[in-house]
Structures are given as C-alpha cells and as structure tokens.
Amino acid sequence: MSEWDFSFLLRRYHVILDGLYGTLALAAVTLAVSLLLGIIAGMGRTSRSATLRAAATCYVEFFRNIPALVQVFWFFYVFPILTGIQENPFISAATALSFYSGAFFAEIYRSGIQSIERSQWDAGKALGFGYFRTMRYVVLPPAIKRMIPALTNQSIEVVKLTTVASTIAYHELLYQGQLLSQTEFRPLESYTVVAAILIGILVLLSYGSTRLERRLARSE
C-alpha cells in the first residue's frame, strides 16, 4: 500500500525549478522563432508568385505531417554532422519544434490574411504603398486581431510540445520529473507534481488569453 508523500519535494524543489526554467526557456525561444517562420511561410502561401506559394506549401505540408518527436530526433542526429558542433539538446529541440509549430502558425496567418477583403489591398495601393507596406500597415493589423484566438491556442500547444524535448535529455519539467522519480523512488508523486505544474501554467495561459480575446472583442 502506497501513501502519498510529497515531503521529498521540500529537499529537492530546485530540481523542479530547474525544469520549470528549462520548459519556459525552450517555450519562449520556440514561440519567437516559430511565430516568425509562420509569418514568412504565411506570406508565401498568400503570395502572387507561384514559386513562393509552392515553396511555402511544401514547407507547411511537410513539417506538420511528421510527428514532432521524429523531427526532434532527426535534428538531434543531423546537427552534429551538418555543423561539426557537439549535440546540443536545446538547439536541436528548439529548431525541430520551431519548424513544426511554424507550419501551424503559417496556416493561421494564411487564413487571417485571406480574411481581409481585396479592397483593403487596393486601398493600400491607392495610398502608394508597395506590397510590404500594405501588408505591414493595412492588412496585418486587422488580420492579426482576427487571428488572436487561434494564435493563443497554438502557443499553448507549443508549451505542451516542449515536453517532447525530454526524450533527447533536455532538462525541462518532464525530464526533471523522471530524474526525481528515479532518485527518490517516488514515481507517483514526481509525475503528478510535474503534470500539475504544467497544467497550472497552461490554465493560467488560457485564462490570460480569454481575457485578451474579450478585451479585443470589446474594442472591435
């Protein structure tokens, strides 16, 4: 009969804190890079040039149809050979997860940009704006407002995805949980704590995003 016993956490809370830091660092870098990749690929998908459209479509279809775990392993093994630098779990995981999430962000941008009426583009042209300035000042501001719910949802997915990096021994929450469970012989408590912390982060994030959406809806 096992009794719940969380007392070891008082001694070893820094293990969890390290993991929390690892998760947040990986999530932040992945989010920044994948939002950027997504906007580039999203612009490619809506471009007038057939070559750019094809290239962006290939990127999106390829990366979102392969499991994130397979991409993480692939980058983990390919990096040292391509660059000659030693395997680095953080860089491998951030690269793989950014490419993977970037493909999902691209589709969000695409549908957002396509939801803006053609007349807005004509208005931009009438003001003497080129493609990029029309995009930047006329099309993107209202488009991004419409995309906010989808963007925040996908960002939450990114935070969940960071757990995959534990498989290449990157020190995030789940990996630190494994470490605790093995050194303290307390799998039940270790995994429950890790699960609870991540759920806590995600609940906070989704609460924040609902408030943001409501504020934006009011200002519409």
Add this chain to the structure above:
Amino acid sequence: MNYEWDFLVVFRHFDFLLQGAVGTLKLAGMSMTIALPLGLMLAIVRILRVPVLSLLSVIYIDLFRASASLILIFWFFFAFPILIHVDFGPFTAASLALGLQAAAYLAEVYRSGILSIGRGQWDAARALGMGYLLAMRYVILPQAIRRVVPVIFTRLVDLLKTTSLAAAISYDELVHHAQRLSSDTFRPIETFTVVALMFFVTIFTCSQLTRRLERHLARSD
C-alpha cells in the same frame, strides 16, 4: 560536410520498421476504440446538465485538454499503476493516456456538432412524441455527427501522429523500432529520414482524404 549517406542498411532491415508500424496502428486503433464512444458520452453528459455528472464531465475535458500527451503517457505508465495497485505494460498505459485524452478532444467536437442543430429539430422530435433520449438518438445525433465527421477525422489523424510519443516508454511502435535500428546500425539519420517519410506519406494521405470528404459532405448538404 563529408557525410556518406547509406540508406541500404535501413532498407535491409525494413521489415523491422514495418513491425514497428504495425505496433503504431494497433495503438492508434485501441486509443480510437476508447476515445470515440467515451467522447460522445462526455459530450452528451455535458449538454444534458445533470447536476454533478455534467460538472465532472467539464472538469474531465478541461483537465485532459490542458495536459501534455507525453506527461500523460508517463503518468499512466509509472504513476497510475501504483495508485490502483495493478501492473500493466506500455501498450495499456499508452492506449489509456492517448485514448482518454482524445476522448476529451472529441467530446468538444461532438458537442459543437450537437449544439449546431437548430431548435426546430428538437421541436419536431417532440411533436412526434419523442422524449429527450429518443430525439437525441434518432433526430439530433445523426445530423450532428454527419456535420462533424471531417473534424473527427482530423482529430484521429492527430492521434495517429501522437502515438509516436509511446516510444518514450519503450512501446514497440515505429519510432521505438527506429531508435533500436539506429543504435544497431549506427545510421540514425538515414533511419529517422525513412521513418519521417513513412509518417509523412501516411498522414499526408489521410489529411488529403479528410479534406476531400469535407468537400464532398459540404456539396451534398
């Protein structure tokens, strides 16, 4: 870069990868068997507004949707057996984790389908003398499920992609077999390239079929 690619080694052991693929499909099948009916039950209970049960259903759905699949897999493999004093293997743990989570996602899909059916249909069913459950079974659900079939398929394709995470608890599926093969042959890049392509072909084909089904249903509506 002077890396010499050698795919031949991988293809010589291709049957080993195929065995892994069978494991992937088994896990996906088992998880779907859990998720499809359970999701529907959760959705109906949530909509029915039964005092305690509906609240439990909402908590279940939110909890599983807010969890990372990989953590669930670890939890069901290492923690859950201690809690219930039953030992089980990676297949059971992974099917439970993925099936129970997919049920939460599917519940929201079913619910949106049921809520999209107009009041008029309920009134029509009542005019025929049907009670709540009969109306749900014969009038509402057939229309609701038809509307959300493409979304259900999208979720199931996602589930197929997620099964790869079971490799982390050494369940014999495609990615785990790839890990073993690459450590036997010292050819991780080639192995994972082949595995990535196997996943891509399967999942891309499924997504395209789903898209065609969606267009077909939209036209016949």
